[in-house]
Structures are given as C-alpha cells and as structure tokens.
Amino acid sequence: xxxxxxxxxxxxxxxxxxxxxxxxxxxxxxxxxxxxxxxxxxxxxxxxxxxxxxxxxxxxxxxxxxxxxxxxxxxxxxxxxxxxxxxxxxxxxxxxxxxxxxxxxxxxxxxxxxxxxxxxxxxxxxxxxxxxxxxxxxxxxxxxxxxxxxxxxxxxxxxxxxxxxxxxxxxxxxxxxxxxxxxxxxxxxxxxxxxxxxxxxxxxxxxxxxxxxxxxxxxxxxxxxxxxxxxxxxxxxxxxxxxxxxxxxxxxxxxxxxxxxxxxxxxxxxxxxxxxxxxxxxxxxxxxxxxxxxxxxxxxxxxxxxxxxxxxxxxxxxxxxxxxxxxxxxxxxxxxxxxx
Amino acid sequence: xxxxxxxxxxxxxxxxxxxxxxxxxxxxxxxxxxxxxxxxxxxxxxxxxxxxxxxxxxxxxxxxxxxxxxxxxxxxxxxxxxxxxxxxxxxxxxxxxxxxxxxxxxxxxxxxxxxxxxxxxxxxxxxxxxxxxxxxxxxxxxxxxxxxxxxxxxxxxxxxxxxxxxxxxxxxxxxxxxx
Numbered sequence: 037x038x039x040x041x042x043x044x045x046x047x048x049x050x051x052x053x054x055x056x057x058x059x060x061x062x063x064x065x066x067x068x069x070x071x072x073x074x075x076x077x078x079x080x081x082x083x084x085x086x087x088x089x090x091x092x093x094x095x096x097x098x099x100x101x102x103x104x105x106x107x108x109x110x111x112x113x114x115x116x117x118x119x120x121x122x123x124x125x126x127x128x129x130x131x132x133x134x135x136x137x138x139x140x141x142x143x144x145x146x147x148x149x150x151x152x153x154x155x156x157x158x159x160x161x162x163x164x165x166x167x168x169x170x171x172x173x174x175x176x177x178x179x180x181x182x183x184x185x186x187x188x189x190x191x192x193x194x195x196x197x198x199x200x201x202x203x204x205x206x207x208x209x210x211x212x213x214x215x216x217x218x219x220x221x222x223x224x225x226x227x228x229x230x231x232x233x234x235x236x237x238x239x240x241x242x243x244x245x246x247x248x249x250x251x252x253x254x255x256x257x258x259x260x261x262x263x264x265x266x267x268x269x270x271x272x273x274x275x276x277x278x279x280x281x282x283x284x285x286x287x288x289x290x291x292x293x294x295x296x297x298x299x300x301x302x303x304x305x306x307x308x309x310x311x312x313x314x315x316x317x318x319x320x321x322x323x324x325x326x327x328x329x330x331x332x333x334x335x336x337x338x339x340x341x342x343x344x345x346x347x348x349x350x351x352x353x354x355x356x357x358x359x360x361x362x363x364x365x366x367x368x369x370x371x372x373x374x375x376x
Numbered sequence: 377x378x379x380x381x382x383x384x385x386x387x388x389x390x391x392x393x394x395x396x397x398x399x400x401x402x403x404x405x406x407x408x409x410x411x412x413x414x415x416x417x418x419x420x421x422x423x424x425x426x427x428x429x430x431x432x433x434x435x436x437x438x439x440x441x442x443x444x445x446x447x448x449x450x451x452x453x454x455x456x457x458x459x460x461x462x463x464x465x466x467x468x469x470x471x472x473x474x475x476x477x478x479x480x481x482x483x484x485x486x487x488x489x490x491x492x493x494x495x496x497x498x499x500x501x502x503x504x505x506x507x508x509x510x511x512x513x514x515x516x517x518x519x520x521x522x523x524x525x526x527x528x529x530x531x532x533x534x535x536x537x538x539x540x541x542x543x544x545x546x547x548x549x550x551x552x553x554x555x
Contacts, residue, residue: 116418147514148437155441158449162421165456169414177460184457188450208514 050143054132062288066094069288069336076340098281106277109172116170121275121282123163128286130156131293136211138306138320149210150198153297154191157252160290161187164261167283168271179270182347183254183261189354190251190258196362197245200369201233201301214305232304237372240365242302244358249294250335251354253287257342258350295331296324303327392433400426408482417455424448435511 067082070093074081086092108114133143134152146152161184168180202208205216220228221236234242251258262270272283299305305327306320345353384390403422410416424447431440521529 113412113415116415146437148441151438151441151445155445155449158445158453161453162448162456165453165460166418169456169460181457181460184453188453 054129054143058129058132058289058292059285061292062285063094063098065288065291065332065336066097066284067091068332069339070094072333072336073340076337101281101284102278104277104280106279107274109274111172112274113170113172116166117274118279120163120167120170121279121286123166124160125282125286125289127157127160127163128290128293130159131290131297134210135293135296135300135324136214136306136320137324138317139211140317141306141320142211145209145211148208150202150208150213150301153210154195154198157293158191160286161191164271167275171271171274173274175267175269175273176271179261179267179273182267183271186254186258186261186350186354187252189351190248190358193244193354193358193362194248194252196359196366197241197248198301200241200362200366201238203366203369203373204233204236204238210300210305213301214307217304218307218309230309232302232307234302237369238302238365240361241369242298244362244365245298245302246331246334247358248354249298250338251350252294253291253335255287255291255335256339257345259344260347260350263344291332291335292328295328295335298331299324299327389433393430396426396429396433399423400430413459414456417452417459420455421448421452424452435509437511438514438517 071081071089082090082093084090085096108117131153133156134146134149136142136145164183164187165180168176168178168183171177201213205213207213207216217232217236218230221231222229254261261267262272267273272280275283306316306324308316308319308323311319400423403419403424403426406419407416407423410419424443428440428443428448431437431443
C-alpha cells in the first residue's frame with residue numbers, strides 16, 4: 037500500500053474525484069432543473085431522450101453544444117474572450133479543494149479554508165468581466181458590469197455571514213468547522229447534545245448566506261445581468277459551442293459548490309450525529325451530497341416561483357438589508373461566544 | 377555558508393521560484409507595454425497572481441491569499457469596472473500611445489527602485505543561504521495582531537474608515553439641500 041501515500045498518486049486521485057463529482061453533479065442538477073421546473077409549471081419536461089423520464093436530456097444538450105461552431109465576434113479580443121470561461125470554471129472547481137467529504141476525504145485541509153474559499157471564489161467576477169468586455173458587444177459589456185456590481189454587492193453579506201460562523205467555530209479550517217458542530221452543545225442528564233450551527237443560533241446567518249449565494253449565481257430572482265428582455269443574454273450573448281458549455285456547466289457546478297459550503301458551514305457537513313470513527317469516511321460523501329441535494333432543490337424551487345428583482349431593488353436589498361443584518365449577526369454571535 | 381550558481385540550480389525550490397518569477401516578470405512587463413488598457417489590467421492580474429504564488433511557496437499562506445482576495449478580487453475588479461464604466465474601448469482597439477516624454481522618467485524611476493531593493497537585499501544577506509524554516513501558522517499572526525499590535529491595528533482601521541468616509545463625501549452629489 038506504499039503507492040497510496042505517494043503525493044502524485046493522491047493528487048491524481050483527488051483531481052479525478054473532484055472532476056467526477058463536479059461534472060456528473062452538474063449534469064444531474066441540470067436534469068433536476070428541467071424536471072422540477074416543468075412539474076412546477078404543470079408540464080412534463082424532457083420525455084424522449086434516453087427513454088424513461090428523458091434522463092439523457094442533459095447529455096443530449098451537452099453533445100449538441102459541443103458540436104456547434106465556436107464563434108468569436110469581429111473586433112473581439114480573442115485571447116481574453118477564449119480564456120474567460122476557463123477563469124470562471126477554474127474558480128468554481130478550485131472551491132472543492134477544501135470542501136470535506138469526510139474526516140480524511142478532503143482535497144487539502146487548509147488552516148485558512150474559509151479564507152481560501154472567499155479568495156478563490158472572488159476570481160469568477162474577473163472571468164465575467166473579461167467575458168463581458170472582450171465580446172465587443174454592448175449587451176455583453178452592460179451585462180458584465182451588472183454582474184460585477186451584483187457579485188461585489190452580494191460578496192459582502194456572504195463574507196460577513198461566513199465570518200460569524202468562523203467566530204462561532206473558532207477556526208477557519210472547514211474540517212475544524214465540521215468538528216466544532218459535533219462538539220457537545222449542552223448536556224441533558226448524561227446525554228451530550230450536539231447540533232449543527234443552524235440550530236445553534238445561526239439561522240439568520242444561514243438565510244443571509246443562501247440569499248447571497250443565489251445572487252452570486254445570478255439566478256432568478258437575481259438574474260438582471262442576463263435578463264433576456266433587455267440584455268439578450270448579458271455577458272453570455274456572444275458565446276457558443278464549447279465555451280458556452282463551460283459557462284453553463286460552471287453555473288450548475290457553482291450551485292453545487294455553494295450548497296456544499298452552506299451544508300458544511302451551517303448543516304454539519306459530512307457529520308452523522310452519534311457516528312464516529314472510520315465509518316464516517318464511508319458515509320460522509322453520501323451525507324454531504326444529500327444535504328447538497330436539498331439545498332440545490334431549494335435554489336431551483338426559488339427560481340421557478342419568484343419574479344425577477346429590478347436592478348435598484350436588488351442593490352437596495354444587499355446594501356440596506358443584508359449587510360446590516362449580517363453585521364448584527366456577527367455582533368450577536370460574538371456576544372454569545374464571549375458570554376457563554 | 378555560501379552558495380555557488382551550480383548549487384543554486386541543484387535545488388528544486390529554486391526551479392519553482394523560476395517558474396513563478398518568469399510569468400510574474402512578463403506580466404509586469406506587458407502591463408506597462410500593452411497598448412490596450414484592459415489588457416494592461418489583465419497582465420497585472422498575472423503579475424499579482426505570481427506574487428501571491430510566491431508568498432504561498434514561502435509558506436506565508438495568509439499573505440498569499442490576502443493578495444488574491446484584496447488585490448485580484450477587489451482592487452483589480454474596481455480597476456476594470458472603473459475603466460469599463462468610463463471609457464472601455466470594446467474589443468481589440470489600441471488606444472494607449474505611451475508618449476515618449478514619460479518613457480525615460482518611468483524607466484529611470486523603476487531602475488532606481490530596483491537598484492535600491494537589490495542593494496538592500498545584497499547588503500543584508502550577501503550570498504548566505506537562509507536556513508529553511510517552518511511556515512508561520514496563521515493563528516500566530518492573529519495572536520500577534522490582536523495582542524501586541526492591537527493598537528496599531530485599530531489605528532490602521534480608523535485610517536481606512538476615514539478614507540472610506542472621505543470617499544463617500546467626495547462622490548456624493550448634493551443638489552442644494554434637495555434629495
């Protein structure tokens with residue numbers, strides 16, 4: 037078993053694992069979106085591809101995108117235009133480095149896990165701005181600017197919500213945060229009760245995090261950057277073929293990554309109450325992915341039931357509601373941390 | 377202990393350093409020579425990314441990720457938004473001319489900066505090999521900031537707050553008491 041400890045072997049294994057989870061996960065979420073959206077609108081949704089329930093529809097869509105021509109508009113900056121989707125995709129996949137699927141099943145257990153998450157996910161704004169500018173299209177440019185303004189506005193409540201969790205857990209390592217949620221919260225008789233942070237008073241933080249996460253994803257009700265009625269498709273307008281596929285997969289992959297972060301920070305991550313030892317490494321991925329699936333369902337549910345927010349309403353929500361509430365949340369959590 | 381050039385190339389860490397240094401320098405070079413202002417900013421991202429990677433390879437993870445979060449994630453984004461809101465030339469339109477009357481002073485300035493830093497480094501370390509050290513845990517930095525250096529830390533935060541208020545006051549439009 038010596039080769040198992042080899043650094044390069046582990047690296048390849050982790051990369052393959054993360055790519056497998058992200059790409060198949062994205063396809064599953066796309067299929068879920070098609071089906072759930074349809075049923076919420078009293079339609080059936082994809083029906084033919086792949087036979088039963090049209091399960092092969094996302095694959096068929098993917099193949100269709102791949103065989104389309106990869107156009108770049110006249111006057112566009114081809115290097116930047118070509119590179120932008122990879123920046124967005126890279127920022128999404130890099131998040132999974134620190135997401136723990138089990139006590140030992142983690143890409144790298146960084147001391148700075150939460151800080152790394154915020155740093156690396158802020159890079160996707162760069163990709164969006166690159167895409168918007170390099171397309172040489174006014175819709176793209178305005179869409180890119182709107183996206184950037186929105187991502188910056190909602191990055192703040194996201195960061196502040198995470199800060200409250202870091203204060204409560206006393207560590208920035210994501211494994212440490214999961215462990216902190218398994219510590220004894222209080223005891224009844226001889227029973228040690230532990231609870232995820234959402235029950236230990238982080239319900240406000242969780243709500244702020246999820247609202248900001250949906251906004252970071254630019255999904256309805258926060259989809260002004262790609263509002264079809266006024267901007268065609270925003271910064272995605274000129275993209276086609278494999279580069280559009282990258283953006284498309286990237287959006288669904290970041291739904292999974294943000295849900296995984298939320299599940300780790302607030303819902304206890306991979307932990308199963310009362311189960312300890314090596315078995316958690318086996319159960320952990322299933323537990324985490326179940327929590328992720330529930331959160332992804334909520335995000336899809338919001339998309340198909342909510343109307344779009346206007347640009348000014350969207351900014352007002354972030355700056356006058358979410359940020360002050362997140363600051364209040366930090367204050368409350370800190371006070372409880374010091375007093376108890 | 378002194379180090380010869382041959383020894384220097386035998387060390388793997390030095391190859392990592394070269395791999396990081398070349399893109400950093402190329403990025404910096406293209407930042408000032410590019411004819412397109414948005415491309416200049418993007419080259420600056422390459423340069424800053426190289427600097428962040430350099431900090432990571434030195435074991436200063438906190439500084440490295442701060443460079444990514446603050447410089448690439450915030451400052452560069454503000455640069456890009458500022459440029460795009462005001463005068464973004466769409467696509468590949470070259471618009472920077474690099475007037476020849478600023479080239480010499482700029483070159484002189486950066487050369488003197490380089491000489492100063494290089495002289496300082498050589499004066500301090502000569503060609504002594506620096507002993508390998510353990511990476512500093514971030515918790516140590518945090519403990520220092522919030523114990524011994526808590527007053528300077530708070531002073532810096534007040535300076536930043538003042539700058540923030542100043543920025544708002546400058547940007548705010550007062551239409552004779554209305555609004």
